[in-house]
Amino acid sequence: MYVLGIETSCDETGVAIYHPQKGLIHHVLYSQIDMHSDYGGVVPELASRDHIRKLIPLIKQCLRESGLNSTDIGGIAYTAGPGLMGALLVGAATARSLAWAWQIPALAVHHMEGHLLAPMLETNPPTFPFVALLISGGHTLLVRVDGIGQYQLLGESLDDAAGEAFDKTAKMLGLGYPGGPKLSALADQGEAVYQFPRPMTDRPGLDFSFSGLKTFTLNTFNASEKTDQDKANVARAFQEAVADTLSIKCKRALKQTGLTSLVVAGGVSANRQIRALLTTMTEKENASIHFPKPEFCTDNGAMIAYAGCQRLLAGQHQDLEIFAKPRWPMTELSAC
Ligand code: KG4
Ligand code: ZN
Numbered sequence: 001m002y003v004l005g006i007e008t009s010c011d012e013t014g015v016a017i018y019h020p021q022k023g024l025i026h027h028v029l030y031s032q033i034d035m036h037s038d039y040g041g042v043v044p045e046l047a048s049r050d051h052i053r054k055l056i057p058l059i060k061q062c063l064r065e066s067g068l069n070s071t072d073i074g075g076i077a078y079t080a081g082p083g084l085m086g087a088l089l090v091g092a093a094t095a096r097s098l099a100w101a102w103q104i105p106a107l108a109v110h111h112m113e114g115h116l117l118a119p120m121l122e123t124n125p126p127t128f129p130f131v132a133l134l135i136s137g138g139h140t141l142l143v144r145v146d147g148i149g150q151y152q153l154l155g156e157s158l159d160d161a162a163g164e165a166f167d168k169t170a171k172m173l174g175l176g177y178p179g180g181p182k183l184s185a186l187a188d189q190g191e192a193v194y195q196f197p198r199p200m201t202d203r204p205g206l207d208f209s210f211s212g213l214k215t216f217t218l219n220t221f222n223a224s225e226k227t228d229q230d231k232a233n234v235a236r237a238f239q240e241a242v243a244d245t246l247s248i249k250c251k252r253a254l255k256q257t258g259l260t261s262l263v264v265a266g267g268v269s270a271n272r273q274i275r276a277l278l279t280t281m282t283e284k285e286n287a288s289i290h291f292p293k294p295e296f297c298t299d300n301g302a303m304i305a306y307a308g309c310q311r312l313l314a315g316q317h318q319d320l321e322i323f324a325k326p327r328w329p330m331t332e333l334s335a336c
Pocket of ligand 2: 115299
């Protein structure tokens with residue numbers, strides 16, 4: 001069964017086709033970054049309108065480049081939440097309509113479950129159970145994963161998500177949108193001048209807080225001579241603090257659960273320093289670590305096609321309702 005995956009939760013229109021035996025057949029992505037960068041962040045209404053413009057052409061392109069027809073598709077998986085309501089509705093309504101026209105099942109996928117399962121597309125996929133660190137623009141979650149849909153929340157951010165902290169800090173430093181990759185590139189030019197705090201690591205628990213670190217970074221920069229090198233130095237110190245904090249909490253989560261496998265996914269997992277630090281930590285702890293390839297760390301249709309395929313194979317699908325849920329805790333998902 002070929003499964004068509006549709007992702008439209010934020011500022012990327014992603015379409016992919018996955019087959020359970022043949023693997024990922026093809027994926028296409030259109031990023032709205034250029035459009036939103038004029039405004040310094042995602043403008044929800046513009047995002048929805050652009051998904052409307054791009055989604056059907058991308059589906060046609062994905063089918064054509066895969067050498068498949070609509071009649072080959074056996075199921076449709078679409079991101080139903082969490083995300084921007086208007087943007088989600090574009091994907092949900094399109095997926096539902098196509099499924100009805102093609103007389104095939106459609107299934108609502110949780111965006112963070114998509115991220116969580118993205119490493120399954122790699123050649124050396126993780127096996128259950130494992131600890132997952134999900135770091136994206138909207139979420140920072142530590143989850144114990146015993147199977148698809150079997151999620152126990154171990155910790156989360158009490159304020160800004162890791163990606164949000166990157167984006168806001170970058171904006172404060174005048175780096176533009178999207179801030180994460182820009183701040184990371186600047187950090188590479190930085191020298192080890194500052195040591196920033198590692199928030200909430202001095203007390204037990206697995207929750208995070210990145211809001212104070214953001215302010216600390218700005219205050220440090222404002223107190224400096226504000227040269228380009230100062231900016232790079234604070235970017236480096238900020239990134240190191242985030243990476244180290246994530247590493248400390250992941251190590252703690254592995255110890256607490258007794259598990260020896262760590263999955264790291266979501267947009268921020270594309271960050272080279274975070275990948276390196278977490279890899280070193282797991283090596284020392286004799287644990288394995290699994291990331292998606294960088295292009296599947298950020299939003300894409302492939303992870304949605306994969307996640308949806310697993311649930312469709314288990315016989316799950318929804319009725320004809322156009323289902324979109326902007327706020328949707330992962331722990332509400334059913335086991336697969
Ligand atoms: O998973 P994602 O594409 O979308 C959400 O589900 O939110 O994550 C986007 C987030 C943004 O905050 C972006 O700045 C951040 O991931 N990001 C990065 C890097 N690449 C993307 N943050 C730090 N370093 C990167 N290389
Ligand atoms: Zn995402």
